[in-house]
Amino acid sequence: MDERKIHTNLHDVFALIFILKFSILYYRVKKFILFILDAAVLYASLLLVLKIRYPDHFADQHQSHFYPFLLIFGLWLLIFYIANLYETRLLRNNVHFYTALFRAIAFATTISVLFFYLIPLFGITPKTNLILFTAIVSGLAFATRWLFNGIVENRFKKSVLIVGTDEQSQELARFIRDNPQWGYVVNRTVDPTDIESIERIIREEQINIIVLNPGAYQMARIIDLFYKSLNKKIGFVNLSSFYERLTGQVPLGTINQIWFLENLNEGNKRAYEIFKRGADFVSAVVIGIIALILFPFIMISIRATSAGPVFYRQRRVGQAGRAFNMIKFRTMRQDAEQATGAVWAAENDPRITRVGRFLRKTRLDELPQIWNIFKGEMSFIGPRAERPEFHEQLKAVPFYEERYLIKPGLTGWAQINFRYGSSVKDAAEKLKYDLYYIKNRSPILDLGIFLKTARIILQQSGK
Helix, strand or coil, X not given: CCHHHHHHHHHHHHHHHHHHHHHHCHHHHHHHHHHHHHHHHHHHHHHHHHHHHCCCCHHHHHHHHHHHHHHHHHHHHHHHHXXXXXXXXXXXXXXXXXXXXXXXXXXXXXXXXXXXXXXXXXXXXXXXXXXXXXXXXXXXXXXXXXXXXXXXXXCCCEEEEEECCCHHHHHHHHHHHHCHHHCEEXXXXXXXXXXXXXXXXXXXXXXXXXXXXHHHHHCHHHHHHHHHCHHHCCEEEEHHHHHHHHHCCCCHHHCCHHHHHHHCCHHHHHHHHHHHHHHHHHHHHHHHXXXXXXXXXXXXXXXXXXCCCCEXXXXXXXXXXXXXXXXXXXXXCCCCCXXXXXXXXXXXXXCECHHHHHHHHCCHHHCCHHHHHHHCCCXXXXXXXXXXXXXXXXXXXXXXXXXXXXXXXXXXXXXHHCCCCCCHHHHHHHHHHHHHHXXXXXXXHHHHHHHHHXXXXXXXXXX
């Protein structure tokens, strides 16, 4: 095969990769279908309530109930989103999912009652109708989700061939096997150099998607093989993109400096960063004024239960590696690090005071950081600001310093998706989430992180 033909084949294959990316975006279609199903369930439930309660005056009652309940529908769908009921990783018929669904319905019902009785703008106070509506919604929601989850988990599977046997390829294979709700099944993982096996699998078995690790792109023979397989309507995608979209993480082993130049071009985010800074400033002013109401109570509680200052200032590494003093309410004993020096904090840390444990679970200890946000040292959403002492250890993690491309945040994508980090290994895992956020950050993603942070605080899960 001459160089010109190789170049042509590469061009065609990469064009196909771009065109067929929709094959790995169908999980977004699933979310859209779920949204439509839930909206249909809510509206159908209202129609059933009105038909049952007002069989002779259905049209009149529909007119008076439709617009108030339209607002209720929006609140329910928002609560379902915050409760992670559209997250593909949770769409399984198990106790965990249906517990989350039950809690979401209970909370949405409470909000609905408050809406009608505290904001009497629509001239209706549908006590009996709300009870009946909730009962019907619950039954239909549980039934439709059970059917949907079962169909996604057991039907319409896409067969995936992973060309690569490195650590990231194996991680991806394990993730797919452990999460059948994504709708994929791993046919097998194959070494890129085993051309004969790959050719036989493509010829003899039904393969829908081939995932290529970076090494496969460097092999002319394998590219030529895939070029000849185009007539089988197989989707080709690189491992990094597939891994990222399924897990919400960037696989560290498949990226290099070129990846950062291609994906973290900060010039493309200039308008977003201006908008975000403006939103941070306004929010810091508004939330800061409201938070001042809580400050006296928190300060008195800290002083009354443990000796030491109310506020705790700590050096942290910020954007571009610049250090700043982060301020928090003190949650540990005054002498917490006197004997040990800087050590990793952890969940159920014995150094935390009784009041401090409550402050951490509710995130109230972080309210003073609004001052850091006001000054522009932090943002509401971004990677966690790390201590300089740990920063020196973490520099050994590949690409760790790239997380300082943006300002650290009060909360972030890693904070809502990963447990409390207490080791270099945990920090490396959280870095995968941080890089995903830096690459994909947008107002929509920020809003999702904010809403899910609110859910964590309300549940006092204290990640």
